Amino acid sequence: MKRYLVYGLAALLFAACSQEKKFHEPSADATSNELMISDSSSAAKIIKTADMRFRVKDVQQTKEKLGNLIKAEGGTLAEFSIHSDVYQSEKVRYSTDSLLELTSYRTEGSIVAKVPADKLDEFTNKVAGMAVFVDQQSMKFDDLSLSYLSNQLKNQNRIAAVGQLNKHANKKSNNVETALTLKDSYVDQKLENMRINDRVKYSDITLAFYQDNTVKKLVVGNDNLSDYRPSFFRRLGLNIQNGWVIFMEFLLILANLWMLILVAAVAFIAFKQYRKRNRKAAI
Structure with a gap:
């Protein structure tokens, strides 16, 4: 009985080794064919x-x-x-x-x-x-x-x-x-x-x-x-018109300052009268 058991284990081991060898050997062949x-x-x-x-x-x-x-x-x-x-x-x-x-x-x-x-x-x-x-x-x-x-x-x-x-x-x-x-x-x-x-x-x-x-x-x-x-004559006409506008604007400015102009005129008249009296007194 023991002899049959030993023979059986040896057969299984041999089969396992054969399967492992078959597993690796084709891999080398496949690699060679691939490369x-x-x-x-x-x-x-x-x-x-x-x-x-x-x-x-x-x-x-x-x-x-x-x-x-x-x-x-x-x-x-x-x-x-x-x-x-x-x-x-x-x-x-x-x-x-x-x-x-x-x-x-x-x-x-x-x-x-x-x-x-x-x-x-x-x-x-x-x-x-x-x-x-x-x-x-x-x-x-x-x-x-x-x-x-x-x-x-x-x-x-x-x-x-x-x-x-x-x-x-x-x-x-x-x-x-x-x-x-x-x-x-x-x-x-x-x-x-x-x-x-x-x-x-x-x-x-x-x-x-x-x-x-x-x-x-x-x-x-x-x-x-x-x-x-624009041409020279056109610009000349435009400048004349522009000058007239500036002159009217100047008159408007003077109109706004009429009080100062009146005060200046009174002061000027008073100064002339003062000088005239000084001359008569000196004579």
């Missing part, structure tokens, strides 16, 4: 970048032509801007109620685009054909092959490390956080390689263009209020 991403790109990772500065006849028209050219070459427009700098502005008399505004300004534009790397030379040649004069043109080559290979090798190490952690994991030693850290690092490196592949396929190019100084003529309203005053 392993095929990458057949083994060519040199050469990144091209270019920039140009040139003069054109019309900035707005050139911007539209460049947009169409970028689209035709299979590229994408990332950024563009147009701005004008005013160098001098002056207003001269044009008529009684209007002025002629003269403005001297310079317009500049810039475009940042992504162009297929294999068409970059052809694209820059077409852009140069639009220019009146090319101030500056350059192209830069960066080899990121070693960085790309480094990311690949590190990712292989991370895959192997995650598999080992899952294989030897047990209830007493939980390596979930370590495994997640390795997986996140793998994703970061993989995304970095994807960015490198994208920069290898599409080159960044910066285009700066400008046009000659332009003088803009515009008729605007006259904001000088002195020009809106």
Whole structure:
């Protein structure tokens, strides 16, 4: 009886161990299948970048032509801007109620685009054909092959490390956080390689263009209020009328002061009589 009991316990223990082993082993396989991403790109990772500065006849028209050219070459427009700098502005008399505004300004534009790397030379040649004069043109080559290979090798190490952690994991030693850290690092490196592949396929190019100084003529309203005053004869008539009004107002003021005027007149007469008596007494 005891022998059968021992055999039964041994069978249960073996079954439990087998279930635990099955629980962990598929986890390592699933992790490997999840992390392993095929990458057949083994060519040199050469990144091209270019920039140009040139003069054109019309900035707005050139911007539209460049947009169409970028689209035709299979590229994408990332950024563009147009701005004008005013160098001098002056207003001269044009008529009684209007002025002629003269403005001297310079317009500049810039475009940042992504162009297929294999068409970059052809694209820059077409852009140069639009220019009146090319101030500056350059192209830069960066080899990121070693960085790309480094990311690949590190990712292989991370895959192997995650598999080992899952294989030897047990209830007493939980390596979930370590495994997640390795997986996140793998994703970061993989995304970095994807960015490198994208920069290898599409080159960044910066285009700066400008046009000659332009003088803009515009008729605007006259904001000088002195020009809106009436003519000389009309103002003369108005001033005469205004003077007559002031004179009448002065008479009204004197009428209000009649008592003071009377007192002054009496005092003046009395003073004259006083002086006349003094002269007779002296004689």
